[in-house]
Amino acid sequence: MKDICPASPEWRVSRWFNSEAPLSLGALRGKVVMVSAFQMLCPGCVSESLPQALRVREAFSEGDLAVVGLHTVFEHHDAMTPISLAAFLHEYRITIPVGVDEANPAGPIPLTMQAYAMRGTPTTLLFHRSGRLRRHMFGHVPDLRLAAEIVTLVGEINFSGGSATNNEGAVCTPEGCGVQDA
DSSP states (O other), rough: OSSSSSOOOOOOOEEESSSSSOOOOOTTTTTTEEEEOOOOOOOIIIIIIIIHHHHHHHHHHHTTTEEEEEEEEOSSSTTSSSHHHHHHHTTOOOOOOOEEEOOOOTSSSSSSHHHHTTOSEEEEEEEOSSSOEEEESSSSOOOOHHHHHHHHHHHOOOOOOOOOOTTTTTEEEEEEEEEOOO
């Protein structure tokens, strides 16, 4: 598996839930990181990706894998406030750390979502222990496929690697990730 992003951008998070301190790719270096980007009003996120993230958290050692939620609101901004998110996380018993993607003053797409060229939610990002983006998957990812991807990353110990594009055409630079035109 090759890196998609030789230098993955840091997340831009305005607030953290279920975490004693802010999290970052740099702080999680040495662990494989799974980010589950979601919106609390996204049916696929509520029924598929968030329960999957909780199952992944239970299945893998915290020493090997960090599972992080990213509430990335690109629509219905007035309804999906941090107060609403706190109630949602409590009601759905979401215990993984969840960051609120920082609002973009220039438009509706939040900053981390824009930096990683996410097409919507749910989106799953998998990072190598080095902090480099390895997989960028939009939509529901079947459990067995996701587990195989994670096991492969957990098993790798080499922190080196080149840049590449993924099967969705994402290309990343230190400034962010984009999708190549076909």
